[in-house]
Amino acid sequence: xxxxxxxxxxxxxxxxxxxxxxxxxxxxxxxxxxxxxxxxxxxxxxxxxxxxxxxxxxxxxxxxxxxxxxxxxxxxxxxxxxxxxxxxxxxxxxxxxxxxxxxxxxxxxxxxxxxxxxxxxxxxxxxxxxxxxxxxxxxxxxxxxxxxxxxxxxxxxxxxxxxxxxxxxxxxxxxxxxxxxxxxxxxxxxxxxxxxxxxxxxxxxxxxxxxxxxxxxxxxxxxxxxxxxxxxxxxxxxxxxxxxxxxxxxxxxxxxxxxxxxxxxxxxxxxxxxxxxxxxxxxxxxxxxxxxxxxxxxxxxxxxxxxxxxxxxxxxxxxxxxxxxxxxxxxxxxxxxxxxxxxxxxxxxxxxxxxxxxxxxxxxxxxxxxxxxxxxxxxx
Numbered sequence: 001x002x003x004x005x006x007x008x009x010x011x012x013x014x015x016x017x018x019x020x021x022x023x024x025x026x027x028x029x030x031x032x033x034x035x036x037x038x039x040x041x042x043x044x045x046x047x048x049x050x051x052x053x054x055x056x057x058x059x060x061x062x063x064x065x066x067x068x069x070x071x072x073x074x075x076x077x078x079x080x081x082x083x084x085x086x087x088x089x090x091x092x093x094x095x096x097x098x099x100x101x102x103x104x105x106x107x108x109x110x111x112x113x114x115x116x117x118x119x120x121x122x123x124x125x126x127x128x129x130x131x132x133x134x135x136x137x138x139x140x141x142x143x144x145x146x147x148x149x150x151x152x153x154x155x156x157x158x159x160x161x162x163x164x165x166x167x168x169x170x171x172x173x174x175x176x177x178x179x180x181x182x183x184x185x186x187x188x189x190x191x192x193x194x195x196x197x198x199x200x201x202x203x204x205x206x207x208x209x210x211x212x213x214x215x216x217x218x219x220x221x222x223x224x225x226x227x228x229x230x231x232x233x234x235x236x237x238x239x240x241x242x243x244x245x246x247x248x249x250x251x252x253x254x255x256x257x258x259x260x261x262x263x264x265x266x267x268x269x270x271x272x273x274x275x276x277x278x279x280x281x282x283x284x285x286x287x288x289x290x291x292x293x294x295x296x297x298x299x300x301x302x303x304x305x306x307x308x309x310x311x312x313x314x315x316x317x318x319x320x321x322x323x324x325x326x327x328x329x330x331x332x333x334x335x336x337x338x339x340x341x342x343x344x345x346x347x348x349x350x351x352x353x354x355x356x357x358x359x360x361x362x363x364x365x366x367x368x369x370x371x372x373x374x375x376x377x378x379x380x
């Protein structure tokens with residue numbers, strides 16, 4: 001990136017075409033990112049009651065905003081770069097291309113932030129699931145919507161409880177109105193008027209078990225002597241849901257955004273080389289000629305060195321009158337650069353470069369005329 005290349009006009013056209021192709025790919029990714037954000041929002045909202053203390057709008061809306069910016073910016077950039085690919089329009093669109101480079105530079109960091117957010121949100125969602133599931137399980141006996149949601153969740157994801165089926169043993173999930181509170185077995189399991197037992201909801205039953213499901217008195221081995229293992233789902237729902245969020249949403253989206261970041265970075269470098277080469281060719285008053293392309297002016301040496309302050313002054317020899325007066329023949333005086341802040345030596349180098357290009361072009365024209373003249377003489 002710190003290397004300067006002299007890029008001719010035909011190479012600039014190829015770079016512009018390459019940038020147009022990359023812009024099209026990134027714009028398509030922006031559309032896909034908008035779809036990912038909507039999918040993420042729907043899936044998180046459908047399980048919002050299971051997430052405690054988690055703002056479900058942060059990540060989806062951030063990715064949605066980035067996706068919209070990606071689509072708009074790359075459609076506009078495609079138009080600008082496409083116009084710059086023709087030599088007739090190259091001199092007019094340099095300033096617009098520079099603006100596109102600045103906006104692309106800003107967008108690169110938004111993409112990087114979006115990708116990192118996808119990976120760092122895992123711990124946030126995992127903690128929210130742990131707390132949220134524990135709270136929702138306590139509402140199982142009083143809220144019918146919660147009961148139906150939890151039962152569907154355990155059946156769909158083949159899980160039970162938050163960390164395992166034993167979590168239900170510590171939850172008062174059976175409504176005492178449906179129990180005979182005068183029965184001795186029930187009285188033994190009442191604690192402060194609330195019923196606690198080693199039972200779990202029927203939705204914890206493992207449908208793949210060859211034996212009938214036992215979801216009451218799970219810890220009482222005398223109730224199911226011939227059962228070698230429980231007939232319940234072993235995995236906790238927080239772990240299963242976290243795997244779903246991570247493997248189906250966060251990780252694929254994160255790697256997709258990081259890939260787009262790398263692609264956008266390559267596009268940014270190519271755009272910068274194209275813009276600086278076109279600007280240099282324009283300054284040389286030869287838009288179709290070669291132009292120096294770079295990312296950082298003067299890199300890697302000039303931009304890192306403190307610089308020579310004397311390069312802004314030039315020595316001035318004494319006049320003949322001063323020599324006659326005995327003031328010295330060659331003692332230099334210093335004449336500072338003009339008030340516009342331009343470096344005269346740089347202007348001189350550009351002028352020399354323009355003159356060399358003009359001479360080269362005149363020579364080509366002269367050779368072409370001589371060749372035409374010889375061809376006509378041969379025909380005669």
